[in-house]
Amino acid sequence: MSNVQAVLNPDIPLHHQIYLQVRVEIEDGLWVGREGFPGESELAERFGVSVITARKALERLATEGWVERGRGRRPRVLRAPSPVKLDSAREVFHHIGKARSFTYRLLQRGVDVAPSEACAAFGLPPGSKLWLCRRLRIFKNRPHSVTLNAQPRVLGENHSIAKLRKLPTHQILTEAGIEIGSLSRTLGVSLATPLVAKHLRLSMQDPTLVYTFCYSDVRGQLIDWTRICVHPAEPSPVEVFNFKIGRWSLSVERKPLETLG
DSSP: OOOOOOOOOOSHHHHHHHHHHHHHHTTTTTTOOOOOOHHHHHHHHHHTTTTHHHHHHHHHHHHHHSEEETTTTTEEOOOOOOOOOTTTTBBOEEEESOOOOOOOEEEEEEEEOOOHHHHHHOOOOOOOEEEEEEEEEEEEEEEEEEEEEOOOOHHTSSSOHHHHTTOOOHHHHTTTTTEEEEEEEEEEEEEEOHHHHHHHHHHHTTTEEEEEEEEEESSSEEEEEEEEEETTTSSEEEEEETTTTEEEEEEEOOOOOOOOO
């Protein structure tokens, strides 16, 4: 886990916020096959809190059966991530109008344990390693979203830093010689992780809208799994269903919340 200074909400018990974040990491499969689960001191340093606060978070995780603690040794994760159910009948959305023009800031890249949902999408067991890339997307000079791309190592490691700092995912894939055949999308809500909270200027207790995209090539082979955590102040795109063709479409032409009358 990256040692990102947490953005904690002072109005909510700190140990509860840390407990929730670590539990989400376990549920997401990020500790499968990984050594070095943090003890009290390391957890305190990671989140910028006292050892007593970190201890309370670990005690609750142990009480609820998420981890096992023992004197003189590191906590050990007990629970496996929840099985991921993939819906093969996901709708394929098509943009209406001009796509938003984002600027990008590269936050992290490299090979690491991928979220269990990404592993399942690629047909891999939880704890598998993929090439991961995290970027901040900026829209009209405001932080819009944080993206996490997961790709096979042979593909991801060939992307240049210059392209990762400038281009959207579909263009990066196209310039890598891949012909994109389809793009599927699912939608959910999740609390902001420390990294997301830091770059979107939120606290870890703030909810974010989470889009998950799967890019497949013309043969139907998955080439990229993307999770996008969107700032809660950003409006959701308008979705339109066409009864003639039986397909949903996604409109990105919508005014920001602060400009709506």
